[in-house]
Amino acid sequence: xxxxxxxxxxxxxxxxxxxxxxxxxxxxxxxxxxxxxxxxxxxxxxxxxxxxxxxxxxxxxxxxxxxxxxxxxxxxxxxxxxxxxxxxxxxxxxxxxxxxxxxxxxxxxxxxxxxxxxxxxxxxxxxxxxxxxxxxxxxxxxxxxxxxxxxxxxxxxxxxxxxxxxxxxxxxxxxxxxxxxxxxxxxxxxxxxxxxxxxxxxxxxxxxxxxxxxxxxxxxxxxxxxxxxxxxxxxxxxxxxxxxxxxxxxxxxxxxxxxxxxxxxxxxxxxxxxxxxxxxxxxxxxxxxxxxxxxxxxxxxxxxxxxxxxxxxxxxxxxxx
Amino acid sequence: xxxxxxxxxxxxxxxxxxxxxxxxxxxxxxxxxxxxxxxxxxxxxxxxxxxxxxxxxxxxxxxxxxxxxxxxxxxxxxxxxxxxxxxxxxxxxxxxxxxxxxxxxxxxxxxxxxxxxxxxxxxxxxxxxxxxxxxxxxxxxxxxxxxxxxxxxxxxxxxxxxxxxxxxxxxxxxxxxxxxxxxxxxxxxxxxxxxxxxxxxxxxxxxxxxxxxxxxxxxxxxxxxxxxxxxxxxxxxxxxxxxxxxxxxxxxxxxxxxxxxxxxxxxxxxxxxxxxxxxxxxxxxxxxxxxxxxxxxxxxxxxxxxxxxxxxxxxxxxxxxxxxxxxxxxxxxxxxxxxxxxxxxxxxxxxxxxxxxxxxxxxxxxxxxxxxxxxxxxxxxxxxxxxxxxxxxxxxxxxxxxxxxxxxxxxxxxxxxxxxxxxxxxxxxxxxxxxxxxxxxxxxxxxxxxxxxxxxxxxxxxxxxxxxxxxxxxxxxxxxxxxxxxxxxxxxxxxxxxxxxxxxxxxxxxxxxxxxxxxxxxxxxxxxx
Numbered sequence: 001x002x003x004x005x006x007x008x009x010x011x012x013x014x015x016x017x018x019x020x021x022x023x024x025x026x027x028x029x030x031x032x033x034x035x036x037x038x039x040x041x042x043x044x045x046x047x048x049x050x051x052x053x054x055x056x057x058x059x060x061x062x063x064x065x066x067x068x069x070x071x072x073x074x075x076x077x078x079x080x081x082x083x084x085x086x087x088x089x090x091x092x093x094x095x096x097x098x099x100x101x102x103x104x105x106x107x108x109x110x111x112x113x114x115x116x117x118x119x120x121x122x123x124x125x126x127x128x129x130x131x132x133x134x135x136x137x138x139x140x141x142x143x144x145x146x147x148x149x150x151x152x153x154x155x156x157x158x159x160x161x162x163x164x165x166x167x168x169x170x171x172x173x174x175x176x177x178x179x180x181x182x183x184x185x186x187x188x189x190x191x192x193x194x195x196x197x198x199x200x201x202x203x204x205x206x207x208x209x210x211x212x213x214x215x216x217x218x219x220x221x222x223x224x225x226x227x228x229x230x231x232x233x234x235x236x237x238x239x240x241x242x243x244x245x246x247x248x249x250x251x252x253x254x255x256x257x258x259x260x261x262x263x264x265x266x267x268x269x270x271x272x273x274x275x276x277x278x279x280x281x282x283x284x285x286x287x288x289x290x291x292x293x294x295x296x297x298x299x300x301x302x303x304x305x306x307x308x309x310x311x312x313x314x315x316x317x318x319x320x321x
Numbered sequence: 322x323x324x325x326x327x328x329x330x331x332x333x334x335x336x337x338x339x340x341x342x343x344x345x346x347x348x349x350x351x352x353x354x355x356x357x358x359x360x361x362x363x364x365x366x367x368x369x370x371x372x373x374x375x376x377x378x379x380x381x382x383x384x385x386x387x388x389x390x391x392x393x394x395x396x397x398x399x400x401x402x403x404x405x406x407x408x409x410x411x412x413x414x415x416x417x418x419x420x421x422x423x424x425x426x427x428x429x430x431x432x433x434x435x436x437x438x439x440x441x442x443x444x445x446x447x448x449x450x451x452x453x454x455x456x457x458x459x460x461x462x463x464x465x466x467x468x469x470x471x472x473x474x475x476x477x478x479x480x481x482x483x484x485x486x487x488x489x490x491x492x493x494x495x496x497x498x499x500x501x502x503x504x505x506x507x508x509x510x511x512x513x514x515x516x517x518x519x520x521x522x523x524x525x526x527x528x529x530x531x532x533x534x535x536x537x538x539x540x541x542x543x544x545x546x547x548x549x550x551x552x553x554x555x556x557x558x559x560x561x562x563x564x565x566x567x568x569x570x571x572x573x574x575x576x577x578x579x580x581x582x583x584x585x586x587x588x589x590x591x592x593x594x595x596x597x598x599x600x601x602x603x604x605x606x607x608x609x610x611x612x613x614x615x616x617x618x619x620x621x622x623x624x625x626x627x628x629x630x631x632x633x634x635x636x637x638x639x640x641x642x643x644x645x646x647x648x649x650x651x652x653x654x655x656x657x658x659x660x661x662x663x664x665x666x667x668x669x670x671x672x673x674x675x676x677x678x679x680x681x682x683x684x685x686x687x688x689x690x691x692x693x694x695x696x697x698x699x700x701x702x703x704x705x706x707x708x709x710x711x712x713x714x715x716x717x718x719x720x721x722x723x724x725x726x727x728x729x730x731x732x733x734x735x736x737x738x739x740x741x742x743x744x745x746x747x748x749x750x751x752x753x754x755x756x757x758x759x760x761x762x763x764x765x766x767x768x769x770x771x772x773x774x775x776x777x778x779x780x781x782x783x784x785x786x787x788x789x790x791x792x793x794x795x796x797x798x799x800x801x802x803x804x805x806x807x808x809x810x811x812x813x814x815x816x817x818x819x820x821x822x823x824x825x826x827x828x829x830x831x832x833x834x835x836x837x838x839x840x841x842x843x844x845x846x847x848x849x850x
Contacts (some may be wrong), residue, residue: 001604034727038734042372042452042492042764052450053371082363084371086508095529151560168567172532172552173357230421270556272530279557280361284374285727 010309014302021298022074022291026067029287036083036285055085060266070291079295080288089292093274097296099169100273102185103192103265111197112251115204120240122205123212124231132203140203146261150195150268157191164191167270196261200254207250213244218242246313252308256301259301353822353847357573358556359567362530365514368452368495369442370508375577378492380533380553382840385497385518388471389483391749393815394833396600396653400749402485404837405434405496405519406471414660415478415785422469426542428498429523434542436465441499443473445507447806451496455763455768456486459802478783478791481487481752488749491839521546521843531555547846566818569593573826573842574818581699582640588818595821598737599828600653601813602748604646605704608741608807612768615680615689616739621779622805623664624674625740628715631810639811640702646812651800656751658795661802663809666790671715680716687718694722696729704810706741733766741766745807751794752782758801769806822848 038045038055054060058069079089084184122131158166165171169188175181215221216239224234263275270276274293281289313319360377368381390404403409406420422622426434440463446453447460459475459482466472475482486494497507501517516524521543522535535551556562556573562578565571580588588594607629614620631645647665650657664670675681680688691711695701712719724732732738743766747753755778756762760770774797781793792843801807817828825844836844 033731034725035731035734036727036731039374039727040371043489044455045452046450046455046458046763049450049452049455082364084373086365086370086513090530099530144451151558154561154564159568162568166570167556168554169531169562172528172534173354173550267557268561270531270554270558270561272528272555275555276530283361283725283727284364317770 008099008311010306014299014306017302018295018298019071022071022295023067025291025294026070026287027063029290030063030066034285039285040083044292070288074295076249079292082289083285083286084289085286087287092277092289092298093292093296096272096274096277099265099271100190100259100262100275103271103273104255104262106189106253107193107196108200108251110193111200112204112247112254114197115201116208116247117211118201119205119208119318120212120235121218122153122209123239124235126209131209135209136298138202140207141198142206144198146195146199146264147268149198150192150265153191153195154268164188167268169271187308192265192271195268196258200258200259203254204247204250208240208243208247211246212239215239215242241315245312248311248315249308252305256297259297260299322518334604349621352549353547354550355551355573355842355845355847356552356571357553357575358562358571359429359579360557360577360784362555363464363527365513366509366524366527367513368448369453369493369497370449372452372492372495374553376553379840380535381495381518382491382520383522383535383551383842384516384520384524385495386426386434386520387487387494387496387838389487390490390838391484391487392827392834392835392836392839393599393601394827395602395749397518399773399834400484400739402834405439409483411483411785413785414669415480415783416475418473418475419483420471420473421648422471423542423750424469426519427540428501428519429517430498430501431540432498433468434495434496434498434519435468436471438496438499439463440465442495442497444699445497446494451493451507453486453489453492453530454721455769456476456482456489456494471678478785480751480782481634481750484696485752521837521841522551525550528591538628541843543843546843547850548842551835566728566820569820572820572823575840575846576815576817579818582638582816585640585642585816593821595819595823597815597817597819597826597828598642599815599817600817603652603656603746603813604651604742604809605643605700605813606739606743606745606807606809607708607817608743608745608767609805610736610739610767611806612736613739615678618678619803619805620674620678621680622808624671624678625712625717626805626808627667627674627719628711629808629810632666633711634704634707634810636681638700639814640709642816643814644812646809649690649807649809650794651747652812654747654751656747656791656794658798660795663802663805668715675716685690685718686716688716691717692722693719693741694724694729694732694738697723697725699846700813701742701744708742717771736766736768738766743807744813745809751790752778754778754794754797755782755803756795758806767806769804771800771804774800805830 037050037059040053041050058066070080081088082092085092095231122134125131154166157163165188170184221234221239224238262273263279264274266275267279278290278293281293359379361374361376363380364373365379366755368385387404388406389401391401394669405426407423409418409420411418414701420651422436428434443457443463445455459477460473461476462474464472498517501512514527521538521541523538525536527533532555533553535547537546539545561582566574568660577717579687585596588597609616609622611617635641635643635645644652646652647662648657648659675688691712693705702723709719709721727816745757757764758769759775759778777797781790784790815828823845824831825846826832832844
């Protein structure tokens with residue numbers, strides 16, 4: 001009972017956050033230079049053409065009125081219609097969300113698992129050569145621009161070795177269903193995931209190493225070692241478990257970073273996801289699409305942070321609702 | 322959650338296991354597939370309601386037909402030719418245009434294309450103020466004496482009517498099927514995603530954000546295309562498109578994706594690649610806002626012209642591929658007055674003129690501050706970086722302000738800049754001079770106005786006498802060079818890469834005057850055809 005009340009309270013707390021996100025994004029987008037009407041009017045527009053477009057798309061209304069209409073729509077679960085595609089924004093986002101979820105979740109899962117695994121191993125060898133060189137590599141991995149890394153991976157693995165497709169999510173006119181389709185998507189997924197997971201692997205490696213190392217220096221670990229627990233049991237069962245809290249909280253925050261990285265990764269790999277949709281929306285000044293994508297992404301990040309808090313409580317009995 | 326993670330893991334493992342040289346799916350025997358890229362996805366499959374960002378135009382060019390069209394063959398003389406119109410005639414007054422449509426043209430659903438479709442399309446565009454209506458502004462009445470004849474009457478003679486509508490047909494102005502859309506709006510309904518056109522290719526598939534597949538239309542009125550399938554892939558990043566081209570996955574690399582000019586020699590040495598250089602009816606010029614001080618002084622504008630070293634820019638930015646041009650027009654055009662030129666590079670003369678204009682070097686050696694904006698194309702960015710340095714050398718404290726294309730459009734619309742690098746279009750008809758330089762013209766973004774030029778441009782628009790037009794436009798160019806609201810720097814050269822053996826692309830001579838538009842691939846033939 002206490003849990004469900006906590007959950008409802010937390011979800012209700014999300015509402016003002018989302019409202020602020022909407023208003024802030026709306027105002028920022030409209031303050032930014034670039035006029036969607038000019039973009040829609042094409043080459044050499046007559047003033048009459050421009051005026052007709054502003055009227056047709058409601059761009060002639062004052063900003064506060066546009067915002068009010070938009071908020072009313074969002075309250076009814078309607079994210080509006082794309083200025084360019086003339087389709088519902090929810091439909092457009094629905095077409096693209098699957099690709100981003102696949103990319104983001106895969107890279108987040110693989111990046112965090114690998115990072116935590118390597119970080120834990122290194123903590124047991126703190127100060128060794130392999131620890132120092134791995135830490136330096138991790139810093140480099142974290143600092144490499146996603147955009148550049150993607151292009152380099154393509155040049156090496158796709159052009160030189162021809163192991164992977166250069167770009168896209170599936171082979172055009174290729175398999176449409178079943179295992180062959182899964183394999184095809186998986187084959188296309190590898191380089192974008194690798195690109196996106198390098199930074200998060202590096203980050204988790206550093207975090208896990210530091211957190212576990214801190215726990216390893218605690219007295220109870222010394223006691224466990226003294227009474228004869230195996231090195232592996234000490235490391236995994238006790239040290240890692242006790243070091244898990246900062247790692248888990250990072251997982252919630254990481255989703256936002258991965259989604260940001262996905263914009264660049266999807267652009268490099270022509271991956272038809274939300275990130276590319278935002279990029280195209282910005283280039284087009286398609287405000288409803290940009291707003292819709294931002295709202296969905298904000299909700300995803302907010303939910304991830306809620307989920308983190310719930311996992312927190314499960315991991316640490318001291319945390320009470 | 323665990324099950325999903327398991328599925329993801331399975332995909333990863335299977336995909337890794339499947340690695341190896343990428344096995345392309347073999348196409349059915351003898352099927353000719355042409356693949357190329359666009360930077361952004363088509364927005365809808367309905368072509369006329371608003372301007373797009375390239376991706377849509379490329380698809381529409383193949384799905385739909387226009388009444389008249391043109392392609393890059395314009396650079397050697399043809400300003401317009403028929404698409405749905407088999408023949409056309411202009412009466413001596415220059416106000417009555419009669420178009421005879423191909424009798425065998427049919428829509429992709431088998432219905433015949435008739436004059437009623439043309440009338441329906443143009444009247445709807447005018448009624449709704451759709452973008453093409455700009456080019457139909459002089460239309461008084463459209464009549465259809467029979468199923469295959471369209472007569473358009475203009476309110477006043479306009480020699481530029483056909484060339485301008487032919488050019489605009491590359492963006493919009495596609496003829497729509499009346500029996501499909503009827504009274505329905507063109508930006509809603511099933512036609513938004515399942516289009517019926519009358520072009521050489523019909524719609525097959527659209528995977529949003531990824532690609533569009535078109536198939537050759539068997540009953541196309543000019544005969545079936547040689548290419549069986551066209552795949553238009555959405556790929557925003559030029560470097561990756563170049564990689565796909567190198568990997569042999571796409572056959573045609575249009576100008577917007579072409580590699581840096583410095584790399585072109587490398588491609589020239591590759592026997593599998595044909596480097597195509599196509600002249601253009603665009604010049605790249607410096608536009609000076611004459612409403613700003615001290616740029617309102619013609620001496621200052623001339624001094625700026627003297628400060629520009631086009632050869633240096635060509636060498637540093639374009640590997641000497643572009644053509645420096647000091648005419649107020651195109652090097653190849655019969656309308657260009659080659660007796661007048663903008664000043665050649667002479668920095669000493671520039672400094673003298675600044676002194677005469679009362680702009681001595683002041684603190685820091687600067688005469689005045691100047692902001693240079695540009696639309697963010699790789700070409701204009703490269704030019705801007707060098708121009709700023711050349712201006713600094715004569716004492717102008719110049720600052721480069723990059724923008725993106727949409728923001729740039731706003732600067733132009735509001736005439737809110739000091740100086741810009743602009744792509745001045747001198748064709749397909751020289752009426753473009755009126756668009757760019759006559760008072761209040763749709764492309765006059767620099768507040769320039771000269772009543773004498775206005776009169777000449779108005780007279781040149783209504784006369785059908787070619788020699789008289791050449792004379793009038795010659796005088797216009799004298800005024801432009803004298804007033805210097807712009808300074809010509811280059812005639813653009815479009816660099817396109819084509820996989821060796823493929824012919825008939827709009828940029829290749831084998832495509833001139835028969836490509837049916839800049840982006841139509843009807844005329845394209847695979848190797849050995």
